[in-house]
Amino acid sequence: MSTSIIEVEGLEHQYGDFKAVNGISFTVGKGEIFSFLGPNGAGKSTAINILITLLKLQKGEACIAGYDVRTEAEKVRESIGIVFQEVTLDRDMTVWEILEFHGRLYGMTRPDRKERIAEILELVKLGGQKDMLVKKLSGGMKRRLEIGRGLMTRPIVLFLDEPTIGLDPQTRMRMWDYIRTVNDEGTTIFLTTHYMDEADNLSDRINIIDHGKIIASGKPWELKNELGQDLVYLETSDNPRARSIITDLVSISGVSDKGKGILITTNDDGTKILPLIIEEIRNSGISVITVNLKKPSMDDVFVHFTGRELRDDKPGKSPATFRRR
Amino acid sequence: MVNYGFMTIYWRDMIRFVRFKTLLISSLIQPALWMAFFGIAMSASFDRLGASIPPIPGVPEVQYLTFMAAGVIAMTTLFTSLFGGIVLLFDKNWGLMREIMASPLPRDHIIFGIALSGMTKSFIQVMIVMIFGLLIGVSFFAGYTIAHTVVALLGIMLFVGMFSIGFLFFSAAISISMDTPEGLQGIITLLSMPIFFASNALYPVSAFPPVLQAISTVNPLSQLVNGVRYFAIGDNFTTMGIHYVYTPADILLSFTVLGIFAISMFGVAWWRFKSAVVT
Ligand SMILES: Nc1ncnc2c1ncn2[C@@H]1O[C@H](COP(=O)(O)OP(=O)(O)OP(=O)(O)O)[C@@H](O)[C@H]1O
Ligand SMILES: [Mg+2]
Numbered sequence: 001m002s003t004s005i006i007e008v009e010g011l012e013h014q015y016g017d018f019k020a021v022n023g024i025s026f027t028v029g030k031g032e033i034f035s036f037l038g039p040n041g042a043g044k045s046t047a048i049n050i051l052i053t054l055l056k057l058q059k060g061e062a063c064i065a066g067y068d069v070r071t072e073a074e075k076v077r078e079s080i081g082i083v084f085q086e087v088t089l090d091r092d093m094t095v096w097e098i099l100e101f102h103g104r105l106y107g108m109t110r111p112d113r114k115e116r117i118a119e120i121l122e123l124v125k126l127g128g129q130k131d132m133l134v135k136k137l138s139g140g141m142k143r144r145l146e147i148g149r150g151l152m153t154r155p156i157v158l159f160l161d162e163p164t165i166g167l168d169p170q171t172r173m174r175m176w177d178y179i180r181t182v183n184d185e186g187t188t189i190f191l192t193t194h195y196m197d198e199a200d201n202l203s204d205r206i207n208i209i210d211h212g213k214i215i216a217s218g219k220p221w222e223l224k225n226e227l228g229q230d231l232v233y234l235e236t237s238d239n240p241r242a243r244s245i246i247t248d249l250v251s252i253s254g255v256s257d258k259g260k261g262i263l264i265t266t267n268d269d270g271t272k273i274l275p276l277i278i279e280e281i282r283n284s285g286i287s288v289i290t291v292n293l294k295k296p297s298m299d300d301v302f303v304h305f306t307g308r309e310l311r312d313d314k315p316g317k318s319p320a321t322f323r324r325r
Numbered sequence: 326m327v328n329y330g331f332m333t334i335y336w337r338d339m340i341r342f343v344r345f346k347t348l349l350i351s352s353l354i355q356p357a358l359w360m361a362f363f364g365i366a367m368s369a370s371f372d373r374l375g376a377s378i379p380p381i382p383g384v385p386e387v388q389y390l391t392f393m394a395a396g397v398i399a400m401t402t403l404f405t406s407l408f409g410g411i412v413l414l415f416d417k418n419w420g421l422m423r424e425i426m427a428s429p430l431p432r433d434h435i436i437f438g439i440a441l442s443g444m445t446k447s448f449i450q451v452m453i454v455m456i457f458g459l460l461i462g463v464s465f466f467a468g469y470t471i472a473h474t475v476v477a478l479l480g481i482m483l484f485v486g487m488f489s490i491g492f493l494f495f496s497a498a499i500s501i502s503m504d505t506p507e508g509l510q511g512i513i514t515l516l517s518m519p520i521f522f523a524s525n526a527l528y529p530v531s532a533f534p535p536v537l538q539a540i541s542t543v544n545p546l547s548q549l550v551n552g553v554r555y556f557a558i559g560d561n562f563t564t565m566g567i568h569y570v571y572t573p574a575d576i577l578l579s580f581t582v583l584g585i586f587a588i589s590m591f592g593v594a595w596w597r598f599k600s601a602v603v604t
Pocket of ligand 1: 015018020038039040041042043044045046047085194
């Protein structure tokens, strides 16, 4: 991570009067898996579209693989691979044709294409579907094909916009393994997601992005540590009063409402603090209904930084997991 | 490295052309149908009209069907080329264009690739119209030697190619600027009617009012028709009592007009593509 592959400074983008990206700065080191985690409409795709030169750079500076996004767009394009958020496969072409077309677009030579297509088909396990029309592939196969296509030209940076959207849990896991493999081979990865577990599992560094701004950034464990060591969730017969009682206890760094109960962040071992908490509450004549002790998850991190109530955000449920406020 | 990037676009478009069988077949049958119904129906009445006028001695007389065949060739090329860019619009709407726009392929190669495949389709259609026409009695290349016929064919293809490429550039320019196929269809319908009717494709221009005559003389479609008639019928003939004489200078001028048209349309397309944002 000594050299940086992506450098972005003060990036802004406006659609009409609406600022979709509002002053973003970051650097991505060589070989990193770097992610943007944010709800729908946060500005993730917009930021990616600027970096991959599909949108004009309106304000700020951006450099990819040493090339200026503003003035050396063609060089940037040669250095990157892209997997778009929406499917961009021609349904009426075969798997082989999709890859052949892509290789040609990027000016690969015929022997080079032949070799690479064979490798990619092997990698994404689509060798058996080589001559199948895209419209006959399953969603997961299509996504694999797109990721394979993004890798075909051996890019220095691979941009993945919501790579596992709409995939079943098993396929997602395999996708993650696959993305890690690609990363191990030296490809720097820029990924956007609104799945907590995906960001947590894959990223070397996470940036929580909301309303066009990066509001928190760090390694997954660093972000979680900001919330203290353990989280205690309590439901009591009188939450507001319980809250005011607990706030003053030692080793407690914060209390907030969550759902039907309250969420307590601690900065010491939760197993030792929990009995004290319960005792204090009981002594005030409030009964404790439910208790839960856990390590902070990415979900908690997200709530902490965005101040937003989280919904269950597992794949397979409603894709519109977040709502804009 | 010489960049043949446009061949990539060409290759893909041709794959689609042969893959969609119904589209392929209808695009091949349609011009033949025009030729058959329109030609046979109209030629009977027009020929009766011309029969009353005494022929000019030494000048070959050409039947209306033959005269009109050149018009059908031109018309087929016009429609195919005007719609040739629509694939770009579909690509854009289906999100497929993003892959191309984000690739290192220079944007003018997209324009060239689409123009080349549109031109190929026109060539195929024109061949079909001619073969079918000859079968139903169009007397193209009458009395030509084989060498003369080959030259004539090349001449026709040169005109068809130059004409179609101009309208394909135009079509590409509109397609990349529009959001819906309906919008494109509207513009094309609006334009194709005057282009078609204010031309010498089906009727002698001399019957037109002066304004229409003036439009018809600069109309690219008329230039194409001139070229096709010159190469397929000859430089001196009568039809329906009207005497047609083409000098090589006339034909060169027609070709030049088509060339200028194509270059300007490329300019328009280039401008539209440069400012196109596809996300
Ligand atoms: N072409 C456009 N014109 C106007 N507004 C747009 C356009 N594209 C995006 N926006 C707006 O910009 C904001 C950011 O959109 P963007 O697609 O970047 O979000 P995102 O973080 O990728 O969201 P998602 O998770 O839903 O993909 C949204 O409020 C969206 O409505
Ligand atoms: Mg997005």
